[in-house]
Amino acid sequence: MSRLHLFDMDGTLMHGSAAAIEISRQLGVEPEIAELERAFAARELDPPRFAELACELWRELTEEHITAAFDGAPWMAGIRDVWAEIRARGERCAVISLSPGFFVERLLTWGADAAHGSLWPTVPFRDPVDPAGILDAGAKVRIADELCAEFGLTRADCVAYGDSMSDSQLFSAVPVSVAVNADHHVRDIAVHAYTGRDLREAYELVGAAS
Known part of the structure; x- marks a missing residue:
């Protein structure tokens, strides 16, 4: 079977981590994403709103940042x-x-x-x-x-x-x-x-x- x-x-x-955390570490916005993660876990944010706010934090995101976040993740x-x-x-x-x-x-x-x-x-x-x-x-x-x-x-x-x-x-x-x-x-x-x-x-x- x-x-x-x-x-x-x-x-x-x-x-012990997440894509959002690893990406935010590359961009230097870890405290901001931690607050979004807390609000999401408390159901104060739904997934679409979390994504919208994270996008605002990551306006400088590049493929190089993503690669570094992925390769460096635990x-x-x-x-x-x-x-x-x-x-x-x-x-x-x-x-x-x-x-x-x-x-x-x-x-x-x-x-x-x-x-x-x-x-x-x-x-x-x-x-x-x-x-x-x-x-x-x-x-x-x-x-x-x-x-x-x-x-x-x-x-x-x-x-x-x-x-x-x-x-x-x-x-x-x-x-x-x-x-x-x-x-x-x-x-x-x-x-x-x-x-x-x-x-x-x-x-x-x-x-x-x-």
């Missing part, structure tokens, strides 16, 4: 190894994140079969954010369903890996889930839980239960 492994990025594949150990193992087993792996697609899609070069993020304006930003292109928690389930259809699978064949409230709907929709360095929103509903910095160990929880 084939499976589809669905990975969140911020806080899951990236330990990625979990073993990501490429896990995805290579998944694909060697004839299974699929994908990343679904609320973060900008221009950051998330770089993970395709690491071996993901698919990578989906929010649709932000082209860098450097000249156009406004289109709210319709910004993903939310429900979009993760919708994209998972689309990937299942593409790969000839169903929700019953899915494994979800995540860390926070934005993963809770997906965790509730699939039979197997792994809370990775997670908060209570997903830790309390996950099938497995992992704390650490090596994705191979989190993945082994799923293999050990197979």
